[in-house]
Amino acid sequence: MRKILVVGAGQSGLQLALGLQTKGYEVTLMSNRTADEIRTGRVMSTQCMFDTALRHERDLQINFWEQQAPKIEGVGVSVAGPDGGRAVDWLGRLGGFAQSVDQRVKMAGWLDVFAQRGGQLVIHGASVSDLDFFARTYDLVLVAAGKGELVSMFERNAARSVFDAPQRALAVSYVHGLGPRPEHPDTEAVRCNLVPGVGELFVMPTLTTSGRADILFWEGVPGGPVDAFAGVKDPSEHLALTLELMERFTPWEYARATKVELTDAHATLAGRYAPVVRNPVGRLPGGGLVLGVADVVVANDPITGQGSNSASKCAASYLSSILMHGDKPFDEAWMKATFDKYWFTSGKPVTQWTNAMLGVPPEHVLNLIGAAGQLPPVANRFANGFDNPADFDAYFYDPQDAADYLAEVTASSAGDAPSGDPSGAASGASSAE
Template identity: 50%
Template sequence: MRKITIIGAGQGGLQLGIGLLSRGYDVTLVSNRTAEQISQGRVMSSQSMYDMAVGYERDLDLAFWDDACPPISGVHFRVGGSDGVTPIDWRSPMRAPGQSVDQRIKMPAWMAEFERRGGHLVIADAGVPDLERYAADADLVIVASGKGAVGALFERDAERSQFDAPLRTVSLTYVHGMKPREDFTALNISVNPGIGEYVNFPSLTHTGACDIINLECIPGGPMDCWQEVDSPEAHFKLAVKLIREFFPWEADRCTDLRLTDALGTLAGRITPTVRRPVGKLPSGAVVLGMADALVLNDPITGQGSNNASKCAALYMEAIVQHGDEAFDEAWMQATFEAYWDYAKWVTRFTNTHLLPPPPQVLKIFGACGENPALAARVANAFDDPRSLAPWYYDAAEADRFIDSFAVAA
């Protein structure tokens, strides 16, 4: 039986580990936190996931929360100012609903499931000497450590990394009591140009169904004031104040909010980074990175957990297809390139939204308000951002694309 060791019990590592168990591999998963620590810890993400990504979980009988988790049924996109006027305003249902299960629920449940299905769970903070040991003992070591420090083993890819500093200060607030929308549950995206974005959607946390407030604050701007926050209550109050001030069209839904729990808040910054996939250990042994450890995006488009699921599905097939052959550097490189073939479109979509929107994107958003079929194309792109190319990124292609919808209408 081939032995695979995975570092990191997040979306990528656990999904891949459980998938490999189902294909008959001997899998060890190393986590620097126990299930209890994850469950009782701080929120880590808003983890909205869409149909394709949740589908890979369903394939492995891992979508335990399909009934309990409130669906994210569509997208509502608005651009407006502090005066409350929203010149861009379109909405569309998605082809299939998405969902967001608090990782504090999902990861501990999957850790238990991993062990139940025969996996070996080791609690340790893996450093380079440990990786040497795991590499000597296993046929393949995969590093799925997310933003963990051990990921520095993978060299930054300067060509593929568009930025070298964070473009947003990111804040999460898990709340109960948000007034439901009147049409459908949605990924609500509001943009206040030059200031930041407010994204919210329903989720499932320890205390039941909730909503997550994501504020994406342009550094140095008026929403970038999280450094002064010193308590969960202060964080909560600031989130509501910023919504009232900069996204007043959403304020009415926020009159009766309360925090889900004292650890239902998070603030920080992410430098979007793409890394080279093969990590070389001092002995010359090689390890392969995956998901956030290699392709880390700002959460503005809510794609990282989706990426991790898709990366896990792709790596699993590549490992199985490779049979009994050695998992050498060439295989690692090729396996990552196959993933990058997908992930580069996510990175492009995400990075586009971190900068002021190009004119064709504004034009597309304007046309979405007039044309439900076009709006549906954009809404469904959250499930598969590849579908935005080439028209999202090129003015002439955008005109042609918009026109094709006008003819059809």
């Protein structure tokens, strides 16, 4: 039986550990916190997982919260206009539902299951010297802990890392009491509110430790008015600032948030980090090799909501590569090939799209976002790009590709439109108010 060590108990580490355990591998999992410490700790992310990532969990039969978590049916985009209203406002429908489960709920639950199934769980914050020892006793060491000393083993890939500084200041609040969007009161959706030059506000339904809730998530341009959470330690003050910025920049979202309250005492989070792509193989002082997983080697800004999705896809890709490798040694060539398979199918498309969304949108992208308000197929395709970011390559990055796509959809919609509705617009997209 092959022995594998997984370091890190997040989405990718736990999904890999549980998958390998199911396939008969002898798995040791290292976590720096117990399940109870995770469950009662601070929120860790704004995870919203789309259809492909959720299917990876179903395949392993670890989708324990699927019946309880809100089923997200769409992705809405609003763009703030100069008058304080919405210059653009539409909702794209997802082909398969998305869901968000507070990682405190999911990771604590998965840790418990891993231990219950006989996995060896070590509660210890691993160091490089620890891994130098363990590398001699395991067939493979996977590093899925994206922060701290261990990350220093993986060199930054300058050719694939566009930024060397944080591109957004991040501020998260989990709340109860948020009202529905009046345009679609019965539709659970992720709402992406774009405020040019200022940042973005994301609002999404989630399942947390106290039941159904919503996440209010500001991404502020560094140095701008939303970059205001540094030094804010009191959760109530954090929420008050979040709402103040909503009232100022996204009043349509603030209107449904006047009665919200934090879900618990640990329901806020703030910080920033530089997006980075690192080389996948880490070298230990004793000569051993370790393989980086998910955001250890590809860490994108959360503006496109891909963190948990990428972690799930990376774990699934690595699991497949491990199973296919059989009894052969996990050498450096295999490690690089395993990462490359993930990078070219998932990591690279996500990185390209995320980097594009962090910049000032070019005219053809503005045209696409604006046209989606009148052309539901465009809105739906953009929404489903959150599940399959590789699709953006066909129409999003090149001005001519975008123009050709809009012309094609416009012609098709005109041909399909009923009498008196030349745009072909449907109720799935709402006009600006």
